[in-house]
Amino acid sequence: MSVVAMVQANSVTKEVNTQEGSLKILHPISITVNAGESLAITGASGSGKSTLLGILAGLDVPSSGEVILNGHNLSLLDEEGRAKVRAGNVGFIFQSFQLLPGLSAHENVMLPLELRGDKAADSKAREFLQRVGLEQRLHHYPQQLSGGEQQRVAIARAFASEPKVLFADEPTGNLDSATGARIIDLLFELNRAQGTTLVFITHEERLAQLCQRRIELAAGALVSGRE
Template sequence: MSILSVDQVSKTYKSGNRVLTVLDEVNFQVKQGESIAIVGPSGSGKTTLLGLCAGLDSASKGSVKLNGKALEDLSEDERAMVRSQDVGFIFQNFQLLPTLTALENVMVPLELKKRKDAKERATSLLKKVGLEERMSHYPTQLSGGEQQRVSIARAFANEPKILFADEPTGNLDTDTGEMIEDLIFELNREQGTTLVLVTHDPELAKKTNRIIRIKGGKIQEAIDE
């Protein structure tokens, strides 16, 4: 069964009198539990595509179905509800709240869902990513790798059905990046989450089940690893 279905999706922007086509009739599907990498040169539309798949933005044409729901038929509030219920995010620049500790950052999505076990689950996830000793630290007191580990714990907090990762190792050195990759795939396997990631890194892309290459807003090829 497909958890994500992208059908004839295009995204255009008006720039003065010109229309800029960022994505041009893109089609692909992702099965529940599958991991895929979206790769391509800068400006090829990878991050735009990820945003459309996650319901952060709307397509100009075509349909995106996420966990059976057609995102184009939903209001902004309804899309936000789908994201909070079904989706986890990992960003290149971590996007942690600077005024909250590591523990509080991971608790945020759990508290939004009014989970009574918010503190226990956040603590357990931070232990799992090796930050048992850093839970009371603020983002500015953490290294880049530690901040990304907090964001991974936060992404998995709500047991998402699908995880979107945008260049998750882009701001990290090689050794730290490899550790972060291992963590993402390990937690993904444990929780049976579907993974869709955008990356420039061919080695990271090879670790997924399938690679989708995009260039000039069009899918060039989809490779099963």
């Protein structure tokens, strides 16, 4: 069976203009993540991890280089085109949860499913909230949930969309150790059961060790895990 690249970055850089002049956030980075693979992106705060993740996911654009996501060259698309690619291929788990405060946990998980016309949105939302241990909190609003519970809602939302690739920025960062361990197990269950490609930013050694590969960034450059 041939290996299929799910995410490919070719000489990606990121540069921004500041009052002091041009600031290089990412130096040329080239990596490939194959379908079904799990990759941990590690490094100290400020090393460029979140910037790289955003570019790989099509949430941001590089200053130079290109990103190909499941065969789509994001560098050739405008924001609307990148959004369509994300909608059909990508799930996200952010540190900030990004839940809608006016919707219940159940409604937050259902919403992206309904937007894409999934007729099983209700049952899928219930199933994945149960899998993250929130079956008793379906009708609670974000402000009624702890930080860890909000993160689990965000994880259920990402799982329910059955993405081809799941990008996560510190997915266990706001969870206690027991809940974090459960979520890690769920992430890799998804990886095995659905062949989902996993790309994590993490400081958690257990999560990094469970990934098939690890790359480390320092000052915007790859210092280990080079292609």
